[in-house]
Amino acid sequence: MTRKDERPDDCREQKRAVRMELAGFLRNSSYFPRREVKERETSNFNGLLGCTLKGLVRESLARQTKISRESLTNEFQHIVAYITGGANGIGKAIAQKIHCQGAKVVLADISCNGAKVAEGLGEKALFTCTDVRLEKDVVESMKCVKEKFGGVNVLINSAGVVGYEPIYDFKKKKPHSVDLYKCLYDTNVWGLFNVTRLMVGLMAENKPDANRQRGVIINLSSMIACESPPGLIAYGSTKSAVSGMTIPLARGLACKGIRVIGICPGFIDSPMTAPQKPEERKKWINMKLTPKRYGTCEEVAHLVQACIENPLINGENIRIDMGFRYNQEGDAAEQP
Ligand SMILES: NC(=O)c1ccc[n+]([C@@H]2O[C@H](COP(=O)([O-])OP(=O)(O)OC[C@H]3O[C@@H](n4cnc5c(N)ncnc54)[C@H](O)[C@@H]3O)[C@@H](O)[C@H]2O)c1
Secondary structure, three states: OOOOOOHHHHHHHHHHHHHHHHHHHHHHOOOOHHHHHHHHOOHHHHHHHHHHHHHHHHHHHHHHHHHHHHHHHHHHHOOEEEEEOOOHHHHHHHHHHHOOOOOOOOEEOOOOHHHHHHHHHHEEEEEEOOOOOOOOOHHHHHHHHHHOOOOOOOOEEOOOOOOOOOOOOOOOOOOOHHHHHHHHHHHHHHHHHHHHHHHHHHOOOOOOOOOOOEEEEEEEOOOHOOOOOHHHHHHHHHHHHHHHHHHHHHHHHHHOEEEEEEEEEOEEEEOOOOOOHHHHHHHHHHOOOOOOEEEEEHHHHHHHHHHHHOOOOOEEEEEEEEOOOOOOOOOOOOOO
């Protein structure tokens, strides 16, 4: 198609100019050996353009991929990630994923499975038996990490617990358990807050990078923070509290170049969801758009890796929930 103001002669001229420019580029280009260029120059223009562009794109992609792989690995070699709840499920998958990219990882957990995971990862992994609720545990653990790795620039708060109970069991005339409520808040809210408040001082000691950033904090919230069924009232509200910390934390830590991100997964296959019965799983899966299945811990870890890599992501709660929306149908039905 020619533009109205463009004569066919001009088009021919332009094509010729492009052809000359391309031939010149090929002569001077390091992408092709000189002999190959000569051969290609004698072939017809369309063929030349076709192979050349394909070749250029292929080689340029290969170079880019190589470069980004190299820089990624380099970037991750400078990362020391402190992962609470790193002994199992999502925390463990995050540890394995970023360790694989060259990061040093610390698994801070009350489960001794963390020792096995760290041993499997080798030299650049450390397990510290840490209860996130206890100041003493966290301070001691941070001391070990400082000695072994010199500091921390990524904090992943993944330690968490879940419990199902409605606000009131009308059949048994039983109100929601106080202990369950306190236990969920103690770990999911206080534990996360406790580790964060103690860790940011250490993170602020880091030398800023090219973006004047010193680190990133990634908190495992949940899509249940905004889509809670009645039986997850306590758990859901702990996760709302976690999501609610994202913005004020990001604002409070921007002066030190520390980013803060909340990750809100939907139902994920992990030890946390393993006790769910098949009919319950089916009900939740029906509320997802696609894919119609539980997510994997690795899929969440993949997003976490992207959040570490990308300096622009900050002050946001990101849902990774397969488009889950809670269906209230049946909730209003009168209970006996
Ligand atoms: N699995 C899901 O479907 C799902 C969905 C959304 C959000 N999440 C959240 O993601 C995080 C990880 O969940 P998961 O599925 O990997 O659970 P998980 O049960 O597999 O792992 C949780 C880990 O936290 C550790 N932990 C618990 N209390 C602790 C404490 N006081 N101190 C230190 N460590 C403690 C446990 O030992 C365990 O290793 C949790 O915060 C959870 O609420 C999970």
